[in-house]
Amino acid sequence: xxxxxxxxxxxxxxxxxxxxxxxxxxxxxxxxxxxxxxxxxxxxxxxxxxxxxxxxxxxxxxxxxxxxxxxxxxxxxxxxxxxxxxxxxxxxxxxxxxxxxxxxxxxxxxxxxxxxxxxxxxxxxxxxxxxxxxxxxxxxxxxxxxxxxxxxxxxxxxxxxxxxxxxxxxxxxxxxxxxxxxxxxxxxxxxxxxxxxxxxxxxxxxxxxxxxxxxxxxxxxxxxxxxxxxxxxxxxxxxxxxxxxxxxxxxxxxxxxxxxxxxxxxxxxxxxxxxxxxxxxxxxxxxxxxxxxxxxxxxxxxxxxxxxxxxxxxxxxxxxxxxxxxxxxxxxxxxxxxxxxxxxxxxxxxxxxxxxxxxxxxxxxxxxxxxxxxxxxxxxxxxxxxxxxxxxxxxxxxxxxxxxxxxxxxxxxxxxxxxxxxxxxxxxxxxxxxxxxxxxxxxxxxxxxxxxxxxxxxxxxxxxxxxxxxxxxxxxxxxxxxxxxxxxxxxxxxxxxxxxxxxxxxxxxxxxxxxxxxxxxxxxxxxxxxxxxxxxxxxxxxxxxxxxxxxxxxxxxxxxxxxxxxxxxxxxxxxxxxxxxxxxxxxxxxxxxxxxxxxxxxxxxxxxxxxxxxxxxxxxxxxxxxxxxxxxxxxxxxxxxxxxxxxxxxxxxxxxxxxxxxxxxxxxxxxxxxxxxxxxxxxxxxxxxxxxxxxxxxxxxxxxxxxxxxxxxxxxxx
Numbered sequence: 001x002x003x004x005x006x007x008x009x010x011x012x013x014x015x016x017x018x019x020x021x022x023x024x025x026x027x028x029x030x031x032x033x034x035x036x037x038x039x040x041x042x043x044x045x046x047x048x049x050x051x052x053x054x055x056x057x058x059x060x061x062x063x064x065x066x067x068x069x070x071x072x073x074x075x076x077x078x079x080x081x082x083x084x085x086x087x088x089x090x091x092x093x094x095x096x097x098x099x100x101x102x103x104x105x106x107x108x109x110x111x112x113x114x115x116x117x118x119x120x121x122x123x124x125x126x127x128x129x130x131x132x133x134x135x136x137x138x139x140x141x142x143x144x145x146x147x148x149x150x151x152x153x154x155x156x157x158x159x160x161x162x163x164x165x166x167x168x169x170x171x172x173x174x175x176x177x178x179x180x181x182x183x184x185x186x187x188x189x190x191x192x193x194x195x196x197x198x199x200x201x202x203x204x205x206x207x208x209x210x211x212x213x214x215x216x217x218x219x220x221x222x223x224x225x226x227x228x229x230x231x232x233x234x235x236x237x238x239x240x241x242x243x244x245x246x247x248x249x250x251x252x253x254x255x256x257x258x259x260x261x262x263x264x265x266x267x268x269x270x271x272x273x274x275x276x277x278x279x280x281x282x283x284x285x286x287x288x289x290x291x292x293x294x295x296x297x298x299x300x301x302x303x304x305x306x307x308x309x310x311x312x313x314x315x316x317x318x319x320x321x322x323x324x325x326x327x328x329x330x331x332x333x334x335x336x337x338x339x340x341x342x343x344x345x346x347x348x349x350x351x352x353x354x355x356x357x358x359x360x361x362x363x364x365x366x367x368x369x370x371x372x373x374x375x376x377x378x379x380x381x382x383x384x385x386x387x388x389x390x391x392x393x394x395x396x397x398x399x400x401x402x403x404x405x406x407x408x409x410x411x412x413x414x415x416x417x418x419x420x421x422x423x424x425x426x427x428x429x430x431x432x433x434x435x436x437x438x439x440x441x442x443x444x445x446x447x448x449x450x451x452x453x454x455x456x457x458x459x460x461x462x463x464x465x466x467x468x469x470x471x472x473x474x475x476x477x478x479x480x481x482x483x484x485x486x487x488x489x490x491x492x493x494x495x496x497x498x499x500x501x502x503x504x505x506x507x508x509x510x511x512x513x514x515x516x517x518x519x520x521x522x523x524x525x526x527x528x529x530x531x532x533x534x535x536x537x538x539x540x541x542x543x544x545x546x547x548x549x550x551x552x553x554x555x556x557x558x559x560x561x562x563x564x565x566x567x568x569x570x571x572x573x574x575x576x577x578x579x580x581x582x583x584x585x586x587x588x589x590x591x592x593x594x595x596x597x598x599x600x601x602x603x604x605x606x607x608x609x610x611x612x613x614x615x616x617x618x619x620x621x622x623x624x625x626x627x628x629x630x631x632x633x634x635x636x637x638x639x640x641x642x643x644x645x646x647x648x649x650x651x652x653x654x655x656x657x658x659x660x661x662x663x664x665x666x667x668x669x670x671x672x673x674x675x676x677x678x679x680x681x682x683x684x685x686x687x688x689x690x691x692x693x694x695x696x697x698x699x700x701x702x703x704x705x706x707x708x709x710x711x712x713x714x715x716x717x718x
Contacts, residue, residue, distance in 0.1 A: 067375070068339055068346045070651045074448030075336045075642070077455040079583065080327040083320060084649025087311035087628060089641070093228045093258045094602055095310035098640075100252060100263040101303050101633060108262050110225040110607040113288035115272050119214040121177035131174040134167060135196060146200050147179045153200035161193045171196060176212045213269050217292030222275060224265045225286040225607050230257035232433065234285055235265070241278025242270065246431070252302040253636060256340070260606045266297035286608060304587075304635045309644070310594075310603040314626040318593055321628065324647045325591055332530065332585035333646035334451060337444035338639030339653055347373035354442035355559055357435065357573045358566065362423040365438075369411055380408070387412065391420055407434050435572055443536040443575060450534055450551050451582055459529050459583075461522050464546025466514045466579065467531040510538070514579055516545040530583050538577020539567035586632040586643060595623035603627050 070076070090096050100108040132140045135158050145151035160168055168187055175185040175198065184199045226234045231254040232246075239246040248267060255261035265287075267275065272290040279287040314321070343350040348368050356365035372384040379399070387396040393415035400409045407430060414426030427435065514533060521527060534548070535541045537556060541563070543549040556562055566575040594603060597620050602609075605616035634640060645652045 067344060067653055068342055068349055069653050070339065070645065072346060072349070073337070073339065073342050073351075073445055074452055075334075075339075075645070076452045077334060078646055078649060079331045079333055079455075079459065080324070080646060082324045082327040084647060085314070085316035085321050085324065086650070087648065088313045089309070089311060089644060089652060090258050091310075091312045091599060092602075094260055094604065094606065095312065096256060096259040096640075097308040097604055097606060098255050098259055098261040099306040099308075099607070100255070100261075101306060102252075102264065103301055103303055105303060107306050108223055108264055110223050110262055110286060110288050110611060113276075113286065113611070115276060116290050118271075118273075119216070121212065121214055123177055127170065128174060128178075131171050134163060134171055139198075143175065143179065143183060143198050146198075147182045156196075156198040157188075157190070158196040158198075159193065160187060160196045163194075168194075168196070173212060215271075215292045217294050219266050219268050219293050219296045220270050220272060220275065221264055221266045221291045221293055221297060222272070222287050223262060223289040224251075224279075225260070225262045225288075226255075227260050227284045227606075228258060229284045231255050231261075231263070233257070234282075237282045237285060238265070238275070238278050241281045242267075242274060244270075250297045250299070252297055252299065253305075255305075260608075262607050263302075264297055268296065300636070302636055304633055304638075305640075306633045307630070307640045308604050309630045309640065311628040311630065311644075312599065312603075312625070314593070314628050321647075322591075325589070328586065328643070328647055329589055332583045333643050334455060335581050335584045335638055336448050336451065336642045338641045340639070340641070341444050342441055345373050345375055347371075347375070350438050350441040351445040354438035354440070357427075357439055358442060358561070358568065358575065359559075360568065360570070360573075362427055363421075366411060366415070366423045366426065370408060383408065383412075393420055410434075432572060439573055439575060443538075443577075446552070446555055447534060447536050447580060449555065450548065453551060454532075454534065454548055454582065461517055461527060461529060461532060462546055463517055463519050463522065464544050464548070465517045466533050466535065466542065466544050467517060467521075467527055468513060468533060468579070469515050510540045510576055510578070511542045514542050516542075530581070530585065532582045533579040534582055536575075536578045536580060537563060537566060538575040539563055539565075541577030541579075580637070581635075584635065584638050584643075586634055589630070589632040591628060591630050594619045594627045594629055596620055596625050596627060597623045599625070603629060 102108060139156060139158050142151065142156055146153055146156070160171075163171075172185050172187075175183055182201050184201050186197050186199075188195050188197045224234060224238075229237075231251060235249040235251065236246050239249055244267075250266045252264060255263055275290075276287055279285045341350070348371055353365050353368045356362070356368060370384055370387050372381065372388050376384070383396050383399045386399065387393060390396075393412040397409065397412045397416060400412075410430050411426055414429035415422070417429070418425040514535075517527065535543055535552070537552055543552055543563075553562070556565075563577075566577070568574045594617075596603060596617075601620075602617050605614070609616075632640075632643070634643070641652045
């Protein structure tokens with residue numbers, strides 16, 4: 001069966017089909033126009049921003065029916081009592097902008113796309129003379145001529161049999177320093193003797209991996225600005241352009257897909273020029289702010305994120321909204337794990353796959369990943385149904401493009417390679433972060449459910465509640481042990497399947513991070529409700545010593561699990577556990593209202609637009625639509641959508657947002673229709689008055705003429 005063309009399903013949410021007609025009003029059709037005039041952008045040497053696409057309405061209706069809702073993942077409670085309001089989130093991906101905050105508290109921004117000047121090699125004249133003495137002046141001159149192009153490129157071979165390994169290394173290093181990548185030097189064996197071989201670099205031959213690294217640090221750190229692309233996909237795209245493994249690219253944390261985001265990336269010994277060229281191949285990725293360090297960037301090496309969010313279709317009174325935001329400032333919000341963590345389909349949420357992996361049910365896990373589900377695009381539906389019916393992974397793979405790197409493609413590839421029943425090794429072929437995504441999703445579900453129950457007990461501390469100890473050493477340890485999602489993880493470098501050999505010191509670290517509160521602790525006033533933490537279930541974790549601890553036991557038992565069973569023989573699926581704050585306050589929260597004319601209007605200036613010195617969006621005095629612009633910072637692993645649900649007092653799921661936006665559009669259409677009808681009525685009234693006046697004038701004239709005629713006849717008769 002031939003390949004099916006995939007028309008795209010990446011822009012999942014509310015980009016409706018563009019049916020607007022010129023002059024038909026803001027809400028004509030069922031969607032927004034998108035900015036088309038890119039002429040100014042292409043005058044700038046910086047790449048144009050990614051355009052927002054418009055998936056069809058049929059896909060939206062599928063999403064509304066089969067998307068997860070917040071109640072499905074244990075998200076049910078609120079902190080404040082102020083009334084909520086309605087608004088549309090992420091109407092465009094430019095409405096949601098995220099900037100990483102590094103460990104020093106600096107907001108990461110793309111401010112410089114220029115390439116740093118490459119360091120010049122420090123040539124030691126004495127060493128150069130020694131090298132010339134070893135290979136001969138004639139050979140050296142020939143290398144110079146080949147490098148400069150004054151002599152036809154041909155391989156030069158020189159006897160090196162009498163030289164030591166150190167002397168050969170000195171020759172290679174000097175050639176690299178003097179000629180860079182233009183000359184490839186190597187040592188070859190020929191007729192049982194060693195020879196130097198010097199060749200002109202050929203583009204298709206690949207780089208000489210022994211090129212001397214001259215930059216002031218082993219690791220290249222650089223800022224990545226991306227649009228409508230998740231972090232793992234951006235890393236994959238860059239690694240493809242660099243012809244390297246995705247694992248070689250590191251980052252501190254993952255960022256939203258449907259957004260404009262900025263964060264640090266890191267690679268070992270990669271030239272800025274090559275990184276920049278790889279980014280140039282992708283219009284949604286821009287890189288810059290290159291710097292060099294002796295240490296790599298690791299997961300969790302950030303202190304938080306800055307969010308700038310535009311909420312559209314605001315109709316509630318501004319005073320009520322500001323009252324709600326003021327309550328958010330004072331009371332914070334529940335630190336739930338957001339819907340992004342659980343996938344976008346209620347038929348097979350990611351936590352179900354995670355549960356199967358934890359329980360060692362690997363066949364079931366594979367089947368859940370590949371299982372047919374409602375609400376998907378035709379392309380994926382055909383792949384799933386073909387595999388489900390025939391269980392032929394190789395045949396199902398043919399439906400994919402070669403550039404498809406999703407979890408389904410990787411799993412089918414593993415099943416085709418290892419055998420359609422070798423589920424363990426096929427799962428092992430998946431990237432570790434993909435597998436962790438599933439099992440962490442299960443942890444997150446339980447945390448959400450327990451947090452909701454704990455909030456129902458009240459917003460006061462109780463004896464037996466857990467808080468972090470104030471030991472500075474432990475605070476440092478927790479940054480090393482917990483990733484950017486608040487999840488603890490095993491040492492990735494240690495893949496031995498014998499976790500029983502862990503030392504008691506290692507096992508006790510997690511438990512030593514917290515302590516249960518006593519009546520005396522609570523009475524001291526040293527702790528507040530914002531110090532309360534709840535554990536994510538694991539085999540090496542402390543649980544609350546009050547009734548909350550029993551809730552964990554009961555909840556795990558519901559899935560035939562216990563804390564002890566979370567320690568499995570497969571280290572990847574073994575869960576140590578971690579801790580997470582229950583309530584969070586946003587930092588530096590500010591807001592303002594903004595009027596706009598069209599749903600296609602940009603409302604927030606991006607890093608890229610600021611770099612290009614473009615004018616920031618301004619409120620339109622004659623705009624009929626209103627937006628609320630929020631600006632705030634959150635600690636790492638905290639979901640901005642959970643902050644928004646606190647002020648909305650409503651569900652933030654994709655289906656709820658689609659419904660709300662469609663209602664806003666329908667309301668706009670009705671308003672426009674009413675205005676047009678009103679204008680028609682006014683126009684008809686004017687026409688009627690005009691006719692009445694004309695008729696009245698006509699009658700008056702006819703009467704006057706009649707009188708004049710009668711008078712004339714009378715005069716003639718007389």
